[in-house]
Amino acid sequence: MNFKFSIITANYNNGKFLPDLIESIRKQTYKNWELIITDDFSSDNSLAVLENYSNDRRIKVFIHKKNQGAAAAFRTSVKNATGDIIGMLGADDALLPTAIEEMVFAHAKNTNASLICSNLYKCDENLNILSVWENYKQPAQKGGLIFDISVGSFATFKKNNYEQTEGFNPFFKKALDHDLYLKLEEVGMVVYFDKPLYLYRSNPIGISQNNEWMRALQYSTIAKKHAYHRRKASSFEVNLSHIQYANMLSLWHKREAQYFYTKKEIFKIILNQIKASWYRIISIFL
16 A cells, blocks of 8 residues: 555745644655645745755645635646645644555545545644544535535545546635535545544634635535536436525525625615515506
């Protein structure tokens, strides 16, 4: 069992956290790995930090000439990955020493799994462990992620399964991982085991933390909407009833409106809905 394992990272202005990430990979008990870091046009000291590791050929750095977002950076990283198995790692996070070894074993055991995830430790800003995350679980049924994306970290997937999908979508400025998980669910099994292998840092400027959680939720619901239509047009089994789907579309519309429409556009939508309601009422008496 000598699978090559690629760790992919999208970095933007996380220079002060990169040494923790890199050292956690260099301390892995499993040795056949590579670390692919794409810098998304950082303005901090990230490139200087990465230069300190230029002598380690297992660490490969790619640089965007303009900021394109995390999804585009992850897409660049996975494009340049040469491993059989790929694992996602946030630029401000880290792994426990046995993380890669345990994931390689899990993929060898679950040959039909396209996505395998572990649990994580919630940590403070200095990466001191605070608690175990309690919200992740095995999907209840095939296609279950469309109801509840409770996929944990360390999230890993086989590269050949990834290549069966459209991959990371640069449209997703948030919830880019949710979009990918839904795609991977359509080409294989989703497996979760309840053991923390991932150190998740509390970061005030994290992509989906603090005030960013609502935007992340909005993008997540759009990913589900895309997944429903993608599955409906394919042979993938869709378990949503018409009523459930109508309710979900209504919820998506409301959430999208909060972020993707201006206040003027929202007012216009509401006004048109009121007009339509009045026309229906008047037509009853005509």
